[in-house]
Amino acid sequence: MIFVKTQRGMEYIAASRIKDELGDVKIEVRPAGYLGILIVHSDDVEKVKEVPEVERAIPVLFEVKSDLKEIVSRAEDIVKAMGEFRSFAVRTTRRGLKHDFTSTDVNVELGRRIQELSGADVDLNFPEKAVYVEIVNERTFIGVIDGKEEHKKYTPEKVDSTKFFGKISFVQMPYLEDLRGAKQIGERIGRAAQSFEIKELIIAPYNYVNAYELLEFLKGVRRGQTARLKIQRKSYAREVREVPVYVHDLYQTVRDKRRRRNVLIVTDPTGKQLSDIKEELKKAFRRADEIVVFAGSRVGLPKGIFRFADFVIDLTPYITFATEHTIPTTLIALLDVYEELEKELREEGKENGEGSSDQIG
Structure with missing residues (x-):
């Protein structure tokens, strides 16, 4: 038997595709009326996984009554079925309102018993084996999958x-043309800055600017940032940092940011390709306390500040991208360099018998 999970509304399509793979096999679609699940009466889990509509296929070891003592009583059989393992986790989903126990009760009690029997450690993040307890009213399905099959957002x-x-200060010249355009572009820039949770966003004009256009641009920045911040706080389990936004003269910003352990980067079509200076960038990132990126808008950055930059980079040769794309395009490109550096440092750490790297900065 296989306990299958799908996106809600995709159950019947998934069932049809599974029958294409397995033939006329018995399938319980939406058992007890619960969306997003199927019970396939077959042991051929690999063929079931061939169906794209299947989110997760859990081979069922045991079906028992939805009673906490009965579930825990199968711990010894579960351990035998798991083979050799050093760490595990119990994942319980309870469907139905008439149980006298919670999902947490199952996780704790069954987990404690498995640990007593096996001596293995509980690892909720990266277990070698994951025990799934799927409760559907009075029926409980228990299965085990390899921890590597779990799709995790964050892995070591x-x-x-x-x-x-968090080390990047982004210095952005304001987009000033008309009131409506300034606000729209500002909104997109504010959203992008908050999305990446950079150290700070500095809006940096360098001459007289129209006060009302600048006001609308800044209103847009705030509106975009606030909208993204609300989504992040709802979506992330961790604390989200609100990006500080400042207004400062461009030339004075250059003066203020010129410090020994800061790296100043100018983005401009006259610069070098990223691939040509990647190794130099890695060395600079390794020592950097702060990485300061300067970007123009409709009007390019004044050439005078180029002399004070450590790097002038052309991110997309022969292509000029829109002002609102500058932050994501630049940060994703620089992240690629940083990831290479981090991996190299980890390898160095392994060779020297050390742990993972925290050496940058």
């Missing part, structure tokens, strides 16, 4: 991009 191999973006 992934580089933490927030660490890098």
Whole structure:
């Protein structure tokens, strides 16, 4: 038997595709009326996984009554079925309102018993084995999958991009043309800056500017930032940092940011391709306390500040991208360099018998 999870509304399509793979097999679609699940009466889990509509296929070891003691009583059989493992996690989903226990009760009690029997560690993030307890009213399905099959947002191999973006000050010349256009572009820039949770966004004119156009641009920045911040706070389990936004003269910003351990980057079509200076950038990032990126808008950056930049980079040779695309385009390109550096440092750490790298900055 296989417990299958799908997107809600995709159950019947998934069932049809599974029958294409397995033939006329018995399938319970939406058991007890619950969306997003199927029970396939077959053991051929690999063929079921061939169906794209299937989100997760859990081979069922046991079906028991939805009673906490009965679920926990199968711990010994579960451990035998799991083979050799050093760490595990119990994942329980409870469907139905008439149970005298919670999903947490199952996780704790069954997990404690498995740990007693096996001596393995509980690892909720990266377990070698994951025990799934799927409760559907009075029926409970227990299965085990390899921890590597779980799709995780964050794994030890992934580089933490927030660490890098938290060092970036983005200096953006304001987009000033008309009131409506200024506000629209400002909104997109504010949204982008908040999305990456950079250290700060500095809006930097360098001459007299129309006060009302600048006002509308800044209103747009705030509106875009606030909209994105609300989404982040709803979506992220971690604390979200609100990006500070400042207004400062461009030339004075250059003076203020010229410090020994800061790296100043200008984006301009006259610069070098990223691939040509990648190794130099890695060395600079390795020592950097702060990475300061300067970007123009409709009017390019004044050439005088180029002399004070550590790097002048042409991110997309022969292509000029829109002002509102500058932040995401630049940061994604620089993140690629940072990820390479982090991986190299990790390899160095392994060779020297050290842990993962925290050496940048």
